[in-house]
Amino acid sequence: MSGKKLKAVEHPPVTARRQHKADAKAAATHPPPRQRPLTRIQKEKQDIILEAALEVFSVHGFRGSTIDQIAEVAGMSKPNLLYYFPRKEEIHRRLIAALLDTWLAPLRDFDQNGDPFTEIRSYIRRKLEMARDFPRESRLFANEMLQGAPRISEMIEIDLKALVDEKAKILLTWMEQGRLARTDPYHLIFSIWATTQHYADFDVQVRAVLGKGRNGEGRFEDAARYLEQLFMHGLSPKPRMNGSA
Template identity: 55%
Template sequence: MSDESQARPTRIQQKNRATILEGALTVFSSQGFRGATIDQIAEEAGLSKPNVLYYFASKEEIYRNLLTGLLDMWLDPLRSINPEGDPLSEVHRYVATKLQMSRDYPRESRLFANEVLQGAPLLTEILGGLLREMVDEQAAVFQGWMDQGRLARVDPHHLIFSIWALTQHYADFEAQVRAVLGPGHDPYAEAGVFLDRLYSNLLTVHPDEQG
């Protein structure tokens, strides 16, 4: 904040920028970008509004920082699929990891959901660039496994979409899921069982359809 070039951040800077982003995550994820106000973020973070703007030049900069800062973490499970591993196990692990992330980081899920819902104004480059490459690469791994007869043949891209849709649904539509199920349910545990079954049945190779 002081020097023209990148200055190393103070301890206070580090802490305050972090608490601001933390508060902003809560607010943006539940209100969307336009619905959120700097006052809400400031209150959530326990700082005054001008103080928030002392650390970030504008509301949009807070938002941008949040998005880009969380993107890597969010996409990490996709990267960690092991092409040398057992295909079915790798898919199951990916599904389980994504589901757990929805349970443990629902705000992050909703943040991205909000952004994409509104047409992803700030993410289009990334979606069509980095993400697309990662997905294509991963789809190629799946395709390879299918060609080797180790995974049933389905459209690999839509396989990935289905995993995203099914796992993030429990975070993004939590209000609906809880209202419909009522109390006394552990949606994520039940979903885990359901999804295991679903992907086993979808992807297990049946002897009569190899080749």
């Protein structure tokens, strides 16, 4: 039953093709993107706006957020905000760009020459700290992923993939050397991402389930302890003899 065809959702769904009459002139009434090296005041205001935008975008996603909301959180009028960032997308783009850089830093630091378990442990720890200290960034990222990463598909298909490939190779080497349990390095990385970011992205759920008791900093301490145990034991190379060919 229900023979009606259900069309799939597309991405630039309703808005976006409304190009208005902007950009043709670009920088007539908007001096910020000028040749000048960007005043200190401009930098400050932009930071305030980006802060506010992070607050809003991370909760409602791109489409669900409005310039008015961001302007209100930033404590300025909408036209004023638009003076610094002529379009909504630009704000989002800036946030995402800055995010990706910081977000992957811990993985970049993953060191070939280190001890496998030390490296993995400190990676988990750093990711968990990021979830604790930058939950909004984590949610912004999650929001983007949930939506199919329309604005950063290139970034993840190329840069991210390359980085993960590189690190997966390191893990593989360690496994071959018997210093790490033989397993799928990609899924290993996924599981670290998932478990750590969970504490930022599903924060409400975690809080609700843990109740009012263990919820302050302790929450993250416990998580760190648990994850460490899980991964250290789960990945230790068993001296069993059933792996090699």
